[in-house]
Amino acid sequence: MIILISFLNYHKISLLSYINISFYFSAGLLLTSLLVFTIHSGFYDVISRSFSFAFQRGQNKRRFDEIPPLSELVTFNQKPLVFYGLINGLFMLIALVIYYF
DSSP: OHHHHHHHHHSSOOHHHHHHHHHHHHHHHHHHHHHHHHHHTTTTHHHHHHHHHHTOOTTOOOOGGGSOOHHHHOOOOOHHHHHHHHHHHHHHHHHHHHHHO
8 A cells, every 4th residue: 555655645656655655544533443442441421421411412411421432332452553553663763874875
């Protein structure tokens, strides 16, 4: 995918374009995994329950304790994102060392 984006964006495949694009991929994967980890820890549960409770309309009024927390609703596993982000970052660092030497 990185090579395809490099070819489409830079119209050539070079080591520098690989490093630039893989940095964005690694950062995106690692930041997404950190967000999912934070959601699973329960940090946003009270905020999401409060917004859900505040914006309810109509007859289906629920009590605050009946609203499911966000950490139970998000069942996405963050471990593959961490793994692929770190592996991609490692390849980027190897390419960066090759580029400077």
